[in-house]
Amino acid sequence: EQGVPIVAITDSSFSPLAQFAKVWFEVAEADFGGFRSISATMALAMALTVAVGEKRRETGRRRKG
Template sequence: VASYIAYALGKLKIRNQLIESAAGLNAEMISFASPRDAVIAISFSPYAPAAIEEARVISEQGVPIVAITDSSFSPLAQFARVWFEVAEADFAGFRSLSATMALAMALTVAVGEKRRDTGGKRKA
């Protein structure tokens, strides 16, 4: 889901950074985030501990977080300014992600439209 959002924002020529490093550079990448940025954080039960810890660090840096999760009781929700609660069908432990992908597409298009309406400029 996060990879799709990064891809779609890139196609819309919106600068973004997917924080997903096999080299273990997540902490270094996160350290560059500032309150002028925004983070989309995604985690579902059983909630990846790394995602929750990264959200905590990011929120302490004053970076606004938009969370996509499965419950208002998700540990991710406590760090988010806004969260989207997505209920997905679960088949023997496999989440379908259909609703989550639809939300990801809607958010991406909405950001693109907002940027177009403001001439592609970020608010200060």
């Protein structure tokens, strides 16, 4: 409602999150005897945060220099 863009990580394009997200990532996790590992989702989340941090650092360097 406030116009804040949403980035969603989901396991299905039919997820309610996907319809509201500006960008969404679909991650298929491995299933081991009825239990899902979340390692792929965690790897994606960490990669996204590192990428955002690097982008902000580059932007900060350009402003200072």
